[in-house]
Amino acid sequence: MLLKSALPKIRWKYWVKPWQQVDWLLFCLPIAVSIFGGVMILSTELKQPVTDWWWHWLVAGIGTAIALLLARLRYENLLQWHWVTYGLTNFSLIAVMVVGTAAKGAQRWISIAGFNVQPSEFAKVGIIITLAALLHKRTASSIESFFRALAITAVPWGLVFLQPDLATSLVFGAIVIGMLYWANANPGWIILLISPIVAAILFGISWPLPEPITFKEISFLKEISLSPLGLFWAGAMGIVGWQTLPWRKFGLGAIGAWILNMLGGELGVFAWNHVLHDYQKNRLSVFMNPEHDPLGAGYHLIQSRIAIGAGEIWGWGLFKGPMTQLNFVPEQHTDFIFSAVGEEFGFIGCLVVLFVFCLICFRLLHVAQTAKDNFGSLLAMGVLSMIVFQLIVNIGMTVGLAPVAGIPLPWMSYGRSAMLTNFIALGIVESVANFRQRQKYY
Template structure:
């Protein structure tokens, strides 16, 4: 009799055992965020005949199944197939440029069985796997290792940028920087990597009551850019190995001068008008209140109207009357601010902080560098997207078109986030050797 009573219990344990080391807090928090995101999407579409909220939950359910499946497969298998993953990533990005569908001035989607799939979203996971495998075999403690990573990243990054998809290309940059730092890259080298971008911005800014310095025709240097370039020359002199004859300092200075001028050229000849507007309007949205600044102005009004406790679910006037464009996608956080107030916003950010802390814990406790780097790549992706998305809804960052993970409507983004979660859960699940009976 005792034996018969214990059999169901043994069977239950044997069924659960493949997931016994999964970080369930890390798993449940994104699921909860996804459910809450569907409710907020429903709130933004309550008076419209659309069912994006239902699709949001359905895709999240598929993502949960995929994440559970991936979490019980040994993540080490990804290292054996990382070049295949890299090739498929580049192939998909090339395919979307050839046979993709266009919308809003960009060609980013491929239609498969009536559904629009965005390959650049899945490319984030492909790059995390590829870079984790490369840095596992050779760390970034040498410049050779850093240049190798940058060379591998350059192809998919360039393909994404040419779509054009500036937002995803920025996410690529955040992933690379985070993984290089975790792989023992010198922090000074990382500063030098992003310094040309800063120089490109500063070269167009002049000191008060002064004009840019014009040395040659079509070539000008903003005073702030010159100061920045010399500061980076000091960083290069201190961190780069080529100290003889000041080669490191000269190289860093030249890199920033060229980066600044290329940035000015890109601004004048490459970037689309809507991309320029997104990058600059956050500094003064009232300059174009009915055009590029409309999103930011309406978003700030909605968040401010929520005050401390908010208007309540389905009761926010800005949300219900659709005053905030794209509120179910990029600006979903403004609906949270209006209907749940400052307290609701803090709770959402607290949940994201918990997710990031659990990702960091998995990275620190992984049994090898490959698993640790996978977790850090996902952490870098999530942190950057949350900071930029929340920042742009409150007017502290440019409108970059980056969705809020697990909350914004977007089927490709949702599946990408859950695939990433499943890989990290595999790292957590196989931290110790397990025996199955």
């Protein structure tokens, strides 16, 4: 009798043993978010003959199965395949430029069996694996390792930027910065890495300061614009370079940092005039004043803010939000799904969603802190950087605190490639958690 009663318990342990160290809270929360996301997508398309909500759930189910499979495979095996992963990542990004499908002013998708696949989404996981493999033995504490990591990242980043996909290239930047910081890079180097972007913004700002100095009379200098804010920033970064870079002799670190920011500022002006597409310029410019073009580029932001504000504290209720049901918010089932939450569930519903995402991020951080080696820790940190950046930018743009960047809300926005990417990343992190020092089960 004792033997028979023990058999079910033994069989149960046998089946769950491959996943006994998995962080189940981290695994279940994204699934719950995906289910809730499908409900919100259904709400945005309730009066339309589309089935995006059903596809959302189907892809989430496939992603869940992939994550479970990855969780029981040893993540260390990725080390010996990281150059293959890097090569496939770059190959896919080149392929989309050759045989890809163009839409909305960009060529980002490859049509496979009638489905559009976005390689730049999967490239996020590819660069996480590559950087983790590079930094797990030689950390970013030396300037050589720091620049080596940047050089490796520059190739896929450049290919994504040329599609053009500015939003995903920004996600790449967030991943690299998060992983370099976790790999013991000097914080001053990270500040200097970001500084040219800040310089590019500041060199384009003239209000409320006097107009930037321009050289329209001299043909080869007509692109130069010297902003007081930009000059001050470049000087401050020169001090940071002098304090943190190893080339302190003759002030080379300070001079290099100053030149880097001056070039970054001027390249920003050049990119604005000659590189960025009109829709990208509109997204950035209407962020400061969406009412300037209320029926054009600013329409998304204005309608999203109205929808969220209309929800007040408790919201109108599921399937009852007038802005959502009457389709006043464009692209609401994708990038602006959070506005549907705000209208139909109000401020409280938004807080609950944010709380769930915070739990996911804390569990990712816990896995990064408790991983048994640097490789696993860096994998978890790369995924955390990716999720946090997308979360901040997506919610920021729906409430008017960030430009419209075309970045989806993880596990909630409709997007098949993005959904699979997030679940693949989740499965890799769960593998890191699953193969920590095992507990003894009796």
